[in-house]
Amino acid sequence: MSKILIVADHLNGHLNGAVARCVSAARAIDGAEIHILVLAADPAALAAEAAAIEGVAKVLTVADSAHAHLIAQQVAPVVAKLAAGYSHVFGPSSSFGKDVMPAIAALLDAPQVSDLMTVEGSHRFTRPIYAGNAIITVEAPADKPVVATVRAASWPATGAGGNAAVEAISVEVSLPTHTQFVELKQGNSDRPDLQAAAKVVSGGRALGSADSFKIIYSLADKIGAAVGASRAAVDAGYVPNELQVGQTGKIIAPQLYIACGISGAIQHLTGIKDAGTIVAINKDAEAPIFEVADFGLVGDLFTLVPELEKAL
Amino acid sequence: MKILVGYKRVVDYNVRIQVKSDGSGVVTDGVKLSPNPFDEIALEEALRLREKGVATEVIIATIAPADAQAHLRNGLAMGANRALHVVSDQPVSPLEAAKVFLKLIEKEQPDIVLLGKQAIDDDANQTGQMLATLWGRPQATFASAVDVADGAATVTREVDAGLEVLKVQLPAVITVDLRLNEPRFIKLPDIMKAKSKPLETLPLADLGVALGGGLKTVSFAPPAKRSKGVMVKDVGELVAALKAKGLA
Numbered sequence: 001m002s003k004i005l006i007v008a009d010h011l012n013g014h015l016n017g018a019v020a021r022c023v024s025a026a027r028a029i030d031g032a033e034i035h036i037l038v039l040a041a042d043p044a045a046l047a048a049e050a051a052a053i054e055g056v057a058k059v060l061t062v063a064d065s066a067h068a069h070l071i072a073q074q075v076a077p078v079v080a081k082l083a084a085g086y087s088h089v090f091g092p093s094s095s096f097g098k099d100v101m102p103a104i105a106a107l108l109d110a111p112q113v114s115d116l117m118t119v120e121g122s123h124r125f126t127r128p129i130y131a132g133n134a135i136i137t138v139e140a141p142a143d144k145p146v147v148a149t150v151r152a153a154s155w156p157a158t159g160a161g162g163n164a165a166v167e168a169i170s171v172e173v174s175l176p177t178h179t180q181f182v183e184l185k186q187g188n189s190d191r192p193d194l195q196a197a198a199k200v201v202s203g204g205r206a207l208g209s210a211d212s213f214k215i216i217y218s219l220a221d222k223i224g225a226a227v228g229a230s231r232a233a234v235d236a237g238y239v240p241n242e243l244q245v246g247q248t249g250k251i252i253a254p255q256l257y258i259a260c261g262i263s264g265a266i267q268h269l270t271g272i273k274d275a276g277t278i279v280a281i282n283k284d285a286e287a288p289i290f291e292v293a294d295f296g297l298v299g300d301l302f303t304l305v306p307e308l309e310k311a312l
Numbered sequence: 313m314k315i316l317v318g319y320k321r322v323v324d325y326n327v328r329i330q331v332k333s334d335g336s337g338v339v340t341d342g343v344k345l346s347p348n349p350f351d352e353i354a355l356e357e358a359l360r361l362r363e364k365g366v367a368t369e370v371i372i373a374t375i376a377p378a379d380a381q382a383h384l385r386n387g388l389a390m391g392a393n394r395a396l397h398v399v400s401d402q403p404v405s406p407l408e409a410a411k412v413f414l415k416l417i418e419k420e421q422p423d424i425v426l427l428g429k430q431a432i433d434d435d436a437n438q439t440g441q442m443l444a445t446l447w448g449r450p451q452a453t454f455a456s457a458v459d460v461a462d463g464a465a466t467v468t469r470e471v472d473a474g475l476e477v478l479k480v481q482l483p484a485v486i487t488v489d490l491r492l493n494e495p496r497f498i499k500l501p502d503i504m505k506a507k508s509k510p511l512e513t514l515p516l517a518d519l520g521v522a523l524g525g526g527l528k529t530v531s532f533a534p535p536a537k538r539s540k541g542v543m544v545k546d547v548g549e550l551v552a553a554l555k556a557k558g559l560a
Contacts, residue, residue: 072441072451082484099453100407102441111407111526114436125485128535133329134338135535138527178484179450182466182477195472200560216504221560235491241456241470247435248490250472256559266328273538277559279550281497287432293543295553312560 028119079271080107110144132270153253197226205232208259246271264289320511326375350428405526440487450480
């Protein structure tokens with residue numbers, strides 16, 4: 001029988017939404033018993049959130065001030081020590097999951113499945129390569145724990161309604177002191193989280209400046225959407241890095257994605273192809289974004305975006 | 313201070329990848345190969361640290377078949393002092409690559425290992441983290457700024473919430489993100505100069521790293537295609553279409 005440990009990602013006292021998506025992936029493995037591990041300075045409230053996710057059998061908590069900020073090399077030894085009792089160790093494909101899971105895999109001398117998309121069996125999965133232009137089926141060795149990051153956009157969030165037991169544990173392991181957290185510069189946004197939002201409005205290079213980007217924010221606020229951007233817009237400094245959508249940015253799956261002035265490089269398209277409905281607004285009728293858009297509108301975004309805002 | 317840079321050869325990022333019709337792989341015959349873009353950024357950062365006087369020597373390393381010498385000459389032309397070519401005809405998994413790099417670390421004793429955060433072929437994003445772990449040293453992944461002073465590196469990292477700053481004691485592994493720098497162009501005289509730079513060949517078998525323990529790739533498939541939608545003529549038509557889908 002499969003026993004799966006999910007490493008919780010969290011920030012500012014809340015679980016990352018991708019954790020509930022990890023649970024969905026874990027539940028796709030027949031008969032799996034699912035535990036969530038929360039490492040934090042004060043894990044109680046986080047544990048309560050984790051325990052409410054449906055299908056979770058147990059929540060393990062480790063309270064340690066060393067985990068006030070999740071530092072990969074300080075988290076990995078704890079998880080690796082606990083992994084002995086599990087057939088699988090999963091984490092979300094968030095920036096923390098990508099940082100820590102390979103460290104756990106290395107401690108377990110196990111290969112890692114990155115960006116797990118579908119479960120084909122307890123040791124057989126699919127994952128994307130080449131910016132999602134090919135999907136491979138991989139088989140993990142049977143004699144090692146399966147370590148994986150779960151591609152959040154491929155999985156729905158498991159609902160609440162669970163009532164898992166919470167168990168505080170302590171793990172005897174020495175943690176390295178070679179890494180020091182200095183600070184986190186967070187975007188101050190009251191807008192919905194890009195990776196969890198049902199609707200996303202994105203802007204590209206065609207916006208031309210940080211100031212012009214306000215038409216994107218304005219449309220987003222009107223419809224309660226998160227704001228995203230192409231790499232070109234981030235590179236040009238119009239918006240901060242955490243808004244980048246694509247192969248090396250965030251992979252998202254909103255119900256509605258509105259791309260404004262984004263031509264649609266393959267690296268961007270790989271970040272949005274799980275979206276429910278894609279709308280593209282671009283002045284170039286030949287832009288590749290129109291190949292994947294459900295609704296395309298050719299024209300000047302500085303006219304069309306405000307017009308759309310008024311009409312919605 | 314020595315810096316070791318991972319410098320992988322991959323299918324060029326502009327190539328449209330095609331999956332073979334029998335699902336046995338992707339078409340690589342005759343496609344353009346280039347340095348992994350993230351690795352070029354890693355090399356550029358190492359060169360800048362050398363130019364600032366922080367580092368004295370920049371060594372590039374790759375694990376690749378025997379025909380990868382021209383690839384390494386490219387990195388030497390960009391400015392690396394010398395190159396290590398671990399020759400393997402078999403593909404290596406990220407964990408195996410990390411084990412090979414650990415052997416190179418034992419040989420070279422670098423203070424900083426700079427790697428791309430991921431290679432754009434397998435998109436695994438694992439090797440740097442695995443290497444730091446096996447080495448028992450710090451990792452600072454997804455770097456968008458690196459400042460080295462007094463035996464430590466202060467690294468700004470691109471994370472989901474914004475920018476995180478970590479200070480790591482050296483030696484350490486740093487993996488780089490896209491916005492760290494813009495790699496320089498190679499000049500013709502540098503290509504000539506690179507021909508005489510040292511390039512050491514190390515058969516993988518001599519390093520004592522066993523291969524074959526990784527994931528087994530069973531099959532390849534093209535991704536599900538989104539069908540092309542419709543063009544609407546104006547905002548009114550777009551809003552009507554969104555309303556019909558319950559999205560407005």
